Amino acid sequence: MDDTTDDSDAEMDANTNRETDADEFTAENADTDAAAPARVDPADAFAALGNSIRVDILRAFLEHQQAAATPVVQFSTLRRAVGLRDSGQFRYHLEQLRGAFVEKCDGGYRLTYAGSAVLTAIVAGTYTDTDTLGPTPLDSACTFCEAAVSATYRDGVLTVSCGNEHPLFVWALPPNAAAGASIEHLIELATTLAFQSYELVVDGTCSECYSSIAPGFESTGDGTDDAAGRSIRFTAACDACSAAWSVPVGFVLLTHPEIERLYHRQGRPLRTQYWWELEPVTSAVELESSETDPPRVRLSVDIGDTTVRATLDETGSVAELEFATD
Ligand SMILES: [Zn+2]
Ligand SMILES: [Zn+2]
Numbered sequence: 370m371d372d373t374t375d376d377s378d379a380e381m382d383a384n385t386n387r388e389t390d391a392d393e394f395t396a397e398n399a400d401t402d403a404a405a406p407a408r409v410d411p412a413d414a415f416a417a418l419g420n421s422i423r424v425d426i427l428r429a430f431l432e433h434q435q436a437a438a439t440p441v442v443q444f445s446t447l448r449r450a451v452g453l454r455d456s457g458q459f460r461y462h463l464e465q466l467r468g469a470f471v472e473k474c475d476g477g478y479r480l481t482y483a484g485s486a487v488l489t490a491i492v493a494g495t496y497t498d499t500d501t502l503g504p505t506p507l508d509s510a511c512t513f514c515e516a517a518v519s520a521t522y523r524d525g526v527l528t529v530s531c532g533n534e535h536p537l538f539v540w541a542l543p544p545n546a547a548a549g550a551s552i553e554h555l556i557e558l559a560t561t562l563a564f565q566s567y568e569l570v571v572d573g574t575c576s577e578c579y580s581s582i583a584p585g586f587e588s589t590g591d592g593t594d595d596a597a598g599r600s601i602r603f604t605a606a607c608d609a610c611s612a613a614w615s616v617p618v619g620f621v622l623l624t625h626p627e628i629e630r631l632y633h634r635q636g637r638p639l640r641t642q643y644w645w646e647l648e649p650v651t652s653a654v655e656l657e658s659s660e661t662d663p664p665r666v667r668l669s670v671d672i673g674d675t676t677v678r679a680t681l682d683e684t685g686s687v688a689e690l691e692f693a694t695d
Contacts, residue, residue, distance in 0.1 A: 376463050411525045418466045418487065425451045426463060427470065427488045430480050493543035500544050505552040508645050512533050512651050520552045527559045529645070537645040538563075559589040568624045570605050570614050571685055578611035584685045586618050586666060588656055601654050601666060603685045618666055619649035622679055625687050628672075648672050 379556055418424060429450035433442045441662050453459040463478070466624045470484035480488065503521040511531030514621070518537065520529045529538040540559035547555060566576035575582050584605035592643065603621050605612045623639060632639045641654070644650060655667045663683035670677045680689040 396552045417469060420462065420465070422451060422453065422459075423466055423690065424491060425468060427480070427491065428483065429473075430478075430484070430490055430540045431492065440479045441474060441476045442479065446678055447478065471595075490543070493545045494548075501551075502547060502555065503552050506642070507556075509646060511537065512645055520556060522547050522552065522555055527555050529556065529643075556643070558641060560642075560644055564624055564640065567603075567614065567616070571603075571621055571624055572685070575607040575610060575612055577612040578607060578610040580607055582607050584614070586664075586681070586685055603658055603681075605685075617650045618654055618681065618685070619652060619668055619670070620644065621681060621685050622649040622668065622670070622677070622687065623647060626689065627690060627692075628677065629673060631672055631677070631692075649677075 400493065412503065412579065418427075424492050426447060429447050430440075430442055433446060434440055440443045444460075447463065448459045450457065451641065453462075466484070470481055470487060471478050472481050478689055499522045500520075503523075504519040505521075507518045507529065509518040510516070510572055511527075511532045511533065513535040514531060516531040516533050516535075518531050521525065522528075522542070525541055525544055527538070527540050527542055530536045538556075538559070540563055542555060542562070546558060550558075569576040570584055573582055573584060574580075581603050584603065586601055587604050601618045602615050603618045604613075604615045618664060623644060629639055632642070632647075639647075643670060649668060649672075652668065652670045657665045657667050657680075665683065665688065666681040666685075668677070668679045668681070670679075674695050676695075677695045678689075678693070679687055682688040
């Protein structure tokens with residue numbers, strides 16, 4: 370509405386006022402340049418994106434970065450790329466992005482870290498597209514009830530579950546990952562991303578915002594595990610960004626490089642497997658606790674011809690790892 374010319378008086382007035390505002394904004398620039406806002410309320414920041422011209426401006430940064438070797442773009446280059454003749458109008462929209470998404474620098478403007486992140490999300494379709502794939506039957510049985518398993522991708526989330534709605538694998542993927550992809554490809558991609566995420570989380574780093582986090586494990590049973598080894602879970606949560614993780618504790622073992630090598634040697638590269646079927650996830654685990662020491666978790670798992678014995682400390686890190694071959 371801001372950008373169309375309407376012949377009603379009200380619209381004309383609104384336009385005239387806005388032009389005046391834009392001029393004033395320009396006049397104030399000398400002051401605001403000196404003291405750019407340090408923090409921006411997230412709601413205000415996203416409100417600044419509620420206009421297609423501003424999204425076009427962010428995209429113009431991307432086009433320029435792809436064509437030139439510098440992240441700095443001149444005002445006139447941006448305006449030409451967006452195709453807006455009215456310099457005052459263009460400046461108004463650029464100013465709405467300043468602080469949170471765009472900053473002024475020597476030689477022009479560049480994206481802030483948040484600007485780059487939001488641009489990546491826009492390109493990936495996170496905020497706009499809705500693709501649906503499946504449900505597609507998989508050659509896999511539920512590890513809880515043995516019912517047939519299928520995979521669905523909907524609203525940016527891949528879900529693998531059985532007919533009795535046991536969730537086996539749930540992972541968020543941006544819609545551009547799903548464009549033209551098969552469900553099998555999405556499962557493999559999500560598996561790769563899950564391994565990368567948990568590698569960081571086990572080390573105490575949030576994979577979404579890189580804050581420091583304190584992972585550990587939780588027992589949902591009485592300390593002795595159920596037959597399929599799932600009542601003890603590795604869990605973590607990030608106070609800074611609210612991301613949360615929860616998997617059967619044996620999954621942690623799959624993120625260990627020596628276990629990854631073992632599967633590779635046996636001709637089963639981890640990232641091509643349905644991880645929810647793998648031995649460390651489905652085998653029984655034992656919670657070792659004492660009055661004085663923090664609790665630890667023990668696993669003894671046969672992987673092919675190799676018996677793996679592992680102990681995980683209270684943070685879920687692998688403290689001891691032994692291999693024995695028949
Ligand atoms: Zn099931
Ligand atoms: Zn976080």
